[in-house]
Amino acid sequence: MSSSTASPADASGSVNGPIGESAAAPVALTSRAPHVPADRLVAEMVPPPRFDSVRFDTYIPDPNQPSQAEAVTVLAGFAAGLGGGTDQGGGRKRWFRREAKPAAPSGPRGVYLDGGYGVGKTHLLASLWHAAPAEPAQKAFGTFVELTNLVGALGFQQTVQTLSGHKLLCIDEFELDDPGDTVLVSSLLRKLVEAGVALAATSNTLPGKLGEGRFAAADFLREIQGLSAHFRPLRIDGEDYRHRGLPQAPDPYDDETVKRVAYAAEGASLDDFPSLLAHLSKVHPSRYGAMCDSIRAVCLTGVEPVPDQSTALRLVVLADRLYDREVPVLASGRPFDELFSEEMLQGGYRKKYFRAISRLTALARDAGPLVERCDG
Structure with a gap:
């Protein structure tokens, strides 16, 4: 439940809406500071949308x-x-x-x-x-x-x-x-x-x-x-299936492309990356999932390395919630593998940072069809 008006979209996080000039203007995640009652936290303790339909027989062992x-x-x-x-x-x-x-x-x-x-x-x-x-x-x-x-x-x-x-x-x-x-x-x-x-x-x-x-x-x-x-x-044992046999993470787009897709894709959000990081400090991480309600694509301009550990840890939680909901991430600026400093990647929270890089890279690949559909 958001404190702002959400864009027309379902809550599944899948990208299947129309792309065209008639789509609603993108929302800003920085405008959202949802209140999440405790009973919702309990009721939502189920596998996230990405894993709604998984079963043992859909797991393909290497x-x-x-x-x-x-x-x-x-x-x-x-x-x-x-x-x-x-x-x-x-x-x-x-x-x-x-x-x-x-x-x-x-x-x-x-x-x-x-x-x-x-x-x-x-x-x-x-x-x-x-x-x-x-x-x-x-x-x-x-x-x-x-x-x-x-x-x-x-x-x-x-x-x-x-x-x-x-x-x-x-x-x-x-x-x-x-x-x-x-x-x-x-x-x-x-x-x-x-x-x-x-x-x-x-x-x-x-x-x-x-x-x-x-x-x-x-x-x-x-x-x-x-x-x-x-x-x-x-x-x-095994290698990261998100990158197994796939090309490297796509290069970031330019600001113009990110904004064009944000205005063309139904249910998209559009934020300046530094502003989003600042906003995350004002919203409890337990509310990041609700902050993404109805968002079907996240568009970010000006991605740059995170400035400190606290900011980095908040970004990790947001990346997890976006990945759970299968929300593509389209970005300009620096590639996602440059988000965290070498000191962070060698420090005590390195497991979280490696996971975030892996998941954001997968979501960046998922955003490719959005650009193709917009340009087509």
Whole structure:
């Protein structure tokens, strides 16, 4: 829900509207500062639009990486072992009512997907959510950041009470670089395991660490203090599918092209990049998804390296929300692989920055047809 009038478009993020001079003028993301109630944060804990239709049988394992096919088999078995059943009161759990839970079974109650960027971990995690034999209100899916935002909105105890009524919690992109948040989520997960909730999580191995064994898995199991016995680490090897066999990221366009497409493409936004970065500091990251409601293409002029770490981390969250919604990004200025300084790429948040570069590069490729349709 935005505080500004949205352009006419659906909320799917797909680009299938007409392009022509009659399209509405683009909106500016900088004009949007939406309020997101806590119940929406809970209700939206489902796989994002990009992963609505994924299933285990739509995952295409790389034949050169046997760990990928193995992961499908293990996760399908894990989903089947969760069991079914519905709530006595009409088949759906209420969000804010604590439900009686059976005692947690012994043995691993969770899986952790350990692998590099773009090997399909989120695809597999979302497939697990879809395959779990439970009502949608009995399972939750969200990124690590969204989970910490939920705790911030509801408070720790209310979050425990709300999620304890679930059969499965899937956490994408578990962050290992924020000790405070990691300890917070570790405490939350411990409470949920005690309530019988099954867990699944993903994180990223740095490109430079591939081939060095269970780097990310070891970090994960150490950081979620005391929970390691509940997780089975599952290694997934491979290269980034977003760039596998594809050309390099397209060069940035000129300002005139970006503006022309923004005015021609229905549901497009148009912003000056430095102004957008400044605006992100005024909107809580939990609201970035709502800020993108109805946006079907993001057009940016004057892309330049981000000036500091706080700004960079906010941009990472926006990139994740745009990628989740499959929103193409058309930009002028510097290419996306020059957004973050070498110091940032070598620092503690490097995993997030590499992920953002990968995802923004994929969205930049997706914007190519917009230019072709406009020029045609």
